[in-house]
Amino acid sequence: MFTIIHQDKHSQARTGLLKSAHGVVKTPAFMPVGTQATVKTLSAQELLDCQIQIVLSNAYHLYLRPGREVIKQAGGLHKFMGWNGPILTDSGGFQVFSLALLRKITEKGVEFQSHIDGSRHFLTPEDIIATQLDLGSDILMPLDECVHYPAQRDYAQESLKLTHLWARRSQEAFGRREQTDDGRLLFGIVQGSTYRDLRQQAAEELVGLNFSGYAVGGISVGEPEGLKFEVLEHSLKFLPQEKPRYTMGIGTPLDILKAVEMGVDMFDCVMPTRHARNGTAFTKSGKLVLRNALYINDYQLIEEDCQCLACRHNYTRAYIRHLVNTDEILGVRLVSLHNVYFYAMLMQKIRAAIQQDRFLELKKEFLEGGLR
RNA sequence: GGGGGUGUGGCGUAGUCCGGUUCAACGCGUCAGAUUGUCGAUCUGAAGAUCGCGGGUUCAAAUCCCGUCGCCCCCG
Numbered sequence: 001m002f003t004i005i006h007q008d009k010h011s012q013a014r015t016g017l018l019k020s021a022h023g024v025v026k027t028p029a030f031m032p033v034g035t036q037a038t039v040k041t042l043s044a045q046e047l048l049d050c051q052i053q054i055v056l057s058n059a060y061h062l063y064l065r066p067g068r069e070v071i072k073q074a075g076g077l078h079k080f081m082g083w084n085g086p087i088l089t090d091s092g093g094f095q096v097f098s099l100a101l102l103r104k105i106t107e108k109g110v111e112f113q114s115h116i117d118g119s120r121h122f123l124t125p126e127d128i129i130a131t132q133l134d135l136g137s138d139i140l141m142p143l144d145e146c147v148h149y150p151a152q153r154d155y156a157q158e159s160l161k162l163t164h165l166w167a168r169r170s171q172e173a174f175g176r177r178e179q180t181d182d183g184r185l186l187f188g189i190v191q192g193s194t195y196r197d198l199r200q201q202a203a204e205e206l207v208g209l210n211f212s213g214y215a216v217g218g219i220s221v222g223e224p225e226g227l228k229f230e231v232l233e234h235s236l237k238f239l240p241q242e243k244p245r246y247t248m249g250i251g252t253p254l255d256i257l258k259a260v261e262m263g264v265d266m267f268d269c270v271m272p273t274r275h276a277r278n279g280t281a282f283t284k285s286g287k288l289v290l291r292n293a294l295y296i297n298d299y300q301l302i303e304e305d306c307q308c309l310a311c312r313h314n315y316t317r318a319y320i321r322h323l324v325n326t327d328e329i330l331g332v333r334l335v336s337l338h339n340v341y342f343y344a345m346l347m348q349k350i351r352a353a354i355q356q357d358r359f360l361e362l363k364k365e366f367l368e369g370g371l372r
Numbered sequence: 373g374g375g376g377g378u379g380u381g382g383c384g385u386a387g388u389c390c391g392g393u394u395c396a397a398c399g400c401g402u403c404a405g406a407u408u409g410u411c412g413a414u415c416u417g418a419a420g421a422u423c424g425c426g427g428g429u430u431c432a433a434a435u436c437c438c439g440u441c442g443c444c445c446c447c448g
Contacts, residue, residue, distance in 0.1 A: 035409095035411095061410090088409095093409080095410095189409090255408070269409085274411060291403095291404090293403065
């Protein structure tokens with residue numbers, strides 16, 4: 001299911017292959033976020049053009065709209081959105097805690113009001129697994145509570161108890177196996193806020209449940225930069241080498257490099273697409289805030305030698321700035337195409353460097369080049 | 373030519389009747405920043421008008437008075 005192809009000799013970075021029901025994912029991999037069954041502004045064909053291998057979607061959002069039944073009847077999420085590659089679905093735990101109104105959490109599950117229309121819902125961890133199975137998701141995530149920073153120890157501890165109760169029940173609902181007959185996977189999520197012992201306890205308990213892979217959640221939730229990586233590194237320490245590791249919601253290109261160095265295999269983040277919609281392009285020498293007046297007369301490509309659809313077809317910074325500043329859809333589409341491709345290429349370069357035991361050199365080159 | 377109306381940051385307006393710590397404000401635009409399991413969202417900050425111009429009254433004028441210029445409407 002997961003095979004490590006090469007372990008970098010000078011860091012924890014490794015490159016591998018993650019087998020899913022919809023194809024093999026080369027790791028380390030980046031998953032663009034497609035909450036509403038679409039990576040915003042991009043078609044499935046464009047994602048392929050961007051060299052994307054796997055996308056992330058979201059059970060909470062799809063459960064609310066258009067609903068499980070619609071997608072089930074469409075033949076599953078893959079058919080529904082026209083994407084044949086692997087899909088990881090987030091449970092919606094994060095959304096229940098960040099978006100939903102009036103949530104009430106009990107051992108049984110979560111009661112909440114939809115952020116869209118205020119309608120009341122009650123979901124158990126089992127419901128959420130069932131929803132993701134209905135969606136046809138390749139990698140499922142269990143319901144968890146993503147604790148914000150700072151959190152009182154008592155709160156973090158209680159929350160962790162609940163997350164683990166839910167994790168056990170999710171694993172139960174999944175059939176207590178490493179994968180379904182058709183090759184679908186369920187990952188465990190390590191929480192525990194910034195408390196080292198809680199993180200350790202969380203990782204060890206989850207490993208005992210034998211998930212297909214392990215995610216580190218509750219990272220980059222407002223904590224200081226240094227603490228973030230301290231917590232991440234500490235959490236990873238207790239996870240098995242042979243299973244894929246995923247940091248949820250991370251991150252900037254620099255964050256990804258740091259996490260890969262610690263042995264993380266999978267990433268998702270809204271950053272490339274959200275920044276695109278706000279007019280910011282990623283390049284190997286840093287971010288370009290294309291909205292800025294600086295680019296009004298800049299007829300260069302976003303990035304020289306870039307093979308993304310936008311750069312390949314010679315769209316200039318000046319033109320894209322104009323489109324973004326006039327709220328023309330094409331503007332954010334072009335930047336999205338560039339950013340998603342940029343992230344995919346970042347991962348590709350990372351994998352190649354690990355293969356040659358020169359990951360740290362690559363990281364150094366990127367840093368010296370101005371990558372953030 | 374006569375009558376009426378109007379002039380306040382780039383644009384659109386509030387304030388004018390009852391001069392003075394809600395008098396120089398608001399929206400848009402511009403400029404910049406934030407954005408990490410989503411946000412065509414939102415938030416933060418900045419620049420920018422001596423209130424058409426000139427004079428007068430007053431301790432004090434965007435506000436009252438006189439003149440003048442521009443624009444709009446109506447009548448000839």
